[in-house]
Amino acid sequence: MIGRQRGFTLIEILVAVVILAIGLLGIAGLQVMSVKSSTNANLRSVAVYLANDMADRIRANRVGVAAGSYDNETGSAQNAACLTTAGCTSxxxxxxxxxxxxxxLGDELPGGAGTIANNGGLFTITVTWNDRVKQAEGADADTSSEQSTVSLTFQP
Structure with missing residues (x-):
């Protein structure tokens, strides 16, 4: 009479553990990519907000636009009088x-920089920053930094 087998064998348990470990590693990889993509999406929304912020500043100072004061990002200087009731010039x-x-830009975005260009009354605001991306070059993919850009073109 042949005895009946009861319970699991050690090999069956080891196979189940290996399959479970592979599945958990896959879930962890998806989680890492999700967090990275979420961070990059957040940086993009901050860049769009900052581009719109500068566009609103330009629209609010029509005299400065007419004088060409916003034609590029050079000539920037802090002026405390502009924040008081005494005011300042356009x-x-x-x-x-x-x-x-x-x-x-420098505070909110990693490597954040911006440019303003006026082309015959049509302004283009460009915001650039460093995004962390995964380079897809085979199994040895590396995480590095890539420049991302948002451009906003408008007429005040």
Whole structure:
């Protein structure tokens, strides 16, 4: 009479553990990519917000636009008088706006930088920053930094 087998064998348990471990590693990899993608999406939304912020600043200072004070991002300087009730000139306000905007870019985005270009009354605001991405080069994929850009073109 042949005895009946009861319970699991050690090999069956080991196979189940290996399959479970592979599944958990896959889930962990998906979680890491999800967090990375979420971070990159957050940086993109911050960049869009900052581009719109500068566009609103330009729209609010029509005299500065007419004088060409916003034609590029150079000439930016902080002016404390612009933040008081005494006020400042439109050119000083434009310089203060650009200074604050460039400071926010550096503070809010990794490697954040911005440019402003005026092409016949059509402004283009460009925001660039460093995104962390996974380079797809086979099994030895490496995490590095890549420049991302958001451009906003508008007419004040």
């Amino acid at each position: 050119a000083q306000m434009a310089a203060n706006d650009k200074f604050e905007w460039l400071q926010e």
